[in-house]
Structures are given as C-alpha cells and as structure tokens.
Amino acid sequence: MHELDELPAGASGREVWRALGRAGLIEQVYRDGAVPAGVDATRLGRLLAAVDERFPVGTTLSVCVQLATVLPVLASGAGPAAWALARGVGGEAVTALAATDGGTGSDLTALATEVRLDEAEIEVTGVKRWITNATAADEFLVLARHRPGRHFTNFTWVLVPAAAPGVTVTPADTSLFAGAGVGHVRFDRVRLAGRHVVGRRGRGLPSFARHIGTERLAGALWAVALCRRTLAATRRRLAERPHGDGVLWDLDGVRQRFAGCVVDVRQLDALTREFGDRITRGRDSGAAALLKAAVGRTVDRVLAECAQLQGADGFGSGGAQALRAQAAVFGIGGGVTEVVLSAVADDALAWLADLGTTSRS
Numbered sequence: 001m002h003e004l005d006e007l008p009a010g011a012s013g014r015e016v017w018r019a020l021g022r023a024g025l026i027e028q029v030y031r032d033g034a035v036p037a038g039v040d041a042t043r044l045g046r047l048l049a050a051v052d053e054r055f056p057v058g059t060t061l062s063v064c065v066q067l068a069t070v071l072p073v074l075a076s077g078a079g080p081a082a083w084a085l086a087r088g089v090g091g092e093a094v095t096a097l098a099a100t101d102g103g104t105g106s107d108l109t110a111l112a113t114e115v116r117l118d119e120a121e122i123e124v125t126g127v128k129r130w131i132t133n134a135t136a137a138d139e140f141l142v143l144a145r146h147r148p149g150r151h152f153t154n155f156t157w158v159l160v161p162a163a164a165p166g167v168t169v170t171p172a173d174t175s176l177f178a179g180a181g182v183g184h185v186r187f188d189r190v191r192l193a194g195r196h197v198v199g200r201r202g203r204g205l206p207s208f209a210r211h212i213g214t215e216r217l218a219g220a221l222w223a224v225a226l227c228r229r230t231l232a233a234t235r236r237r238l239a240e241r242p243h244g245d246g247v248l249w250d251l252d253g254v255r256q257r258f259a260g261c262v263v264d265v266r267q268l269d270a271l272t273r274e275f276g277d278r279i280t281r282g283r284d285s286g287a288a289a290l291l292k293a294a295v296g297r298t299v300d301r302v303l304a305e306c307a308q309l310q311g312a313d314g315f316g317s318g319g320a321q322a323l324r325a326q327a328a329v330f331g332i333g334g335g336v337t338e339v340v341l342s343a344v345a346d347d348a349l350a351w352l353a354d355l356g357t358t359s360r361s
Contacts, residue, residue, distance in 0.1 A: 003019055003020070003022075004019055004020075004050065007019055009055065010178065010179070012062070012181065013058065013061070013094070013132075013133060013180055014062070016051060016059055017062065017066065017091050017094060018092065020063070021088075021089060021090045022090070022091050026067070026089050026091060027089050029047055035074075035075040035089065036075045038072070038281065039072075039214055039280055041217060041279075042276075044067065044218060045224070045225070047063075047067075048060060048067075048225060049221075049222075049224075052222060056177075056179045057180075057327065057329075058176070058178045058181075058182070058326075059180065060222060061132055062094075062132055062179060062180045064218050065133065066088065066094070066133070067218065068211070068214045068218035068219075069097055069211050071085060071089065072211045072214065073198065073208070074095065074141065076157075076198060076203075076207060077157070077197075078195075079196075080195060081159050081196075084138070084159060087138075093139070094137050094138055094181075095133075095137060095138065095139045095141050095159075096131050096132060096181075096185075097141050098113075098128040098141060098143065098160075099208060100143075101127065101128060102127060102128070106335050106339045108155070108208065109151075111126075111144075112127075113127070113128065113187065114146070115142075115144035115145070117194075118194065120193070120194050121193060121194055122158060122194055123191050123192075125187055125188065125190070126144060127184065127186050127187070128140075128185045130182060131183055131184065131185055132177075133180065133182075134169050135181040135182075135183045137162045137181070138161070139160060139162060140159070141157060142157070142158050143156075143204050144158060144204075146202070152205040152206060153202040156197060156201050156203070156204045157197070157198035157203075157204045158192070158198060159196050159198050160190055160192065164190050164192065165190070166191070167185065167186070167187060167190055168186040169184070169186075170183055172184060176322075177326065177329075209285065210283060212285075212288065213283060214279065214280060216279070216289070216292040216295070217275070217276065217280065219292065219295055220268065220272045223295045223299050223330055224265060224268055224269045224272060226327065227261070227265045227268070227298070227302045230302070230303060230320060231258070233306075233320075234258070234306045235249070237309075237310055237313060238258070241311075241313075254309065261306065264301055265302060268295065268298045271290075271291050271294055272291065275290070285343075286344075286351075289335070289343040290340075292334060292335055293337055293340045293341045295330050296330055296331035296336075297331075297337065299327050299330040303320060303324040307323075
C-alpha cells in the first residue's frame, strides 16, 4: 500500500492510523464501506499484513484493536459516539478500548470500574490497565458496571474524552510495544453528559461479545502475516549462514524443523479461511474461540523455532527473540489461550461431529 511508504519505519499507531484514514483505507475494510455492515475478512487481512510488513508490532496492535472492536462498538451509538466514529474512520481521531480492569483479565464480569447513570449526567470511576492507544487517545471507550453483580446486563459502554477532568493516563513500563501507546488510565469521578453512553444501557457485555469474534479473527489474520514474514526472514538467514562446506539450510534437521513451522502456519491460514464468514457474518463465537486458541499455540511454536534457528542473530535488533516476546500478546489479548481452550472443550463433541461431517462431504 503506497499510502504507507512515506511514513518512517518506526511510525506510531496514530501516524499510521491517520495515513490509512486519509487514504480511505479504513472504511474499505468494512463491507460496502459501512462499519455496521461488518468487516470483510480478505480486505482486513490484506491491510493488517501491509501494516505488519513495515511497522513495529505495537503499531499494528494499535491499528488492529481499532479496526476490529472500537469502530464497530462506536457504530452502535449516537451523539459523541457517532462523531468519534466519523473521525476515526477518517483517521483524524484515535479511540482506545478500555474494557478489562487491571486485575480481572478475561473475567469481565469481575471488573470494578463503575458508572453512575442518571438521565442527564453520568459519573465514571475506576482504573484500566495495559490499555492499547492509551497515551495517544482522544477518547476512551470504557466498559463499566452500572450496578453490582455478575449478570451480563450490569455493564454499559461509555465514551470518555481523554481531556475530561478526572482522567489520568500513565505510560506502561514496557519497551515491548513501541507505537501502541500502551498505558494505564484512571477515572476519578469523571462527570459527563448522559449522551456519552454508547448504545443501550446494560448492553455493554452483549455488545462486546458480539464483536470479540471479529477481534479474534483479526488477530489470526495478523498472526499469519507475522509468522509468514518471520519464517521468510529465518529462511534467508539459514541460506546465508555458513556451516561446514555449505550453509545451515543444508542440514536436514534444520529443514524439517522449518517445514514443521510452515505446516503450522498453513493450518492456521486454513482455519482463518474456513471460519472467516462464520465469524464476521454468522457471529459464531465457538469458531472464534477455536481460532483464538489455534493462534496462541501456533504463534508461540513458530516464533520459538525461528528464534532458535536464528541463533545468536535472533537477539539482534529486530531479531526473532524480541519478536517472540512481543508476540506473546497473541496468547493473552482477546482472551488467554487457556480460557478459550476451555470454551472449545465445552463444545468438543459438536466440533468432532462437525469434523466428521466435513470429512464425508
């Protein structure tokens, strides 16, 4: 995508987002150019691969979260949410997804961030940690509870301007995700007009569940692109590194380990193609969970092998060892691998029956 060629290799997520929006590439990710229509998996994969090819992992993470989750959730709202959506699609604004609290992880029903809802005014109090785009955000899309208890109707989305009194952002103490603007956000009795509620009150968790599948698909598409480029770089190193009378690539053990990675990535790619429509059109949460589990396991295996095969070179700038540490996010963000594997186990018999039907067709 030539629209990205003028940006420096270390461009931040905000800079890349602006370039994509001004070129009309953000709206093209969605069917018919309309965010509520849902993403087109092929175009989404192509865009994420183009960003991953040129920019740091953190920058791609920044773009991925907004495309897959933030804009679709904003599309359910009016007033400030509609304005944020329009600016976001144009690349002129960045909205950070502030869903999980620091200590709750994947258990959203345990989050402590609260919103007091009145007809004319709302008040938000709580802390969100490890938020992508936190330090670059114009607004925060905050998932908060409006009444105690774990029931799924107890949570609501609110849109909080980053400049609102009572909002404090602290950069996260990490060097792994340059370009992502990762940080922690404190909301200290932030008072806003009632129109800052996004969508219907009490529909926060159902809305999040509706869109988390797209985020998991986006992660899988990105994972395929990242593994592909890492394997290509590793193959070049193996073909250039002298060993005996030849090069490392001549060793059959090395070739077999590399080939195993190719098989893993091809299998993940096949799953993304099989489940793409089921997730984006059918809202198939089971397929999204299975795909997410496959992503966490595949990326970890492939990048571990690439890091080992690159030897000492893997510790260099841009080497596979650093990339492996960054890519651990694939096994955590959007649901840790163990949690989604439990969801797959719940539907294990259905998946086995589906596999049998597929094999006979």
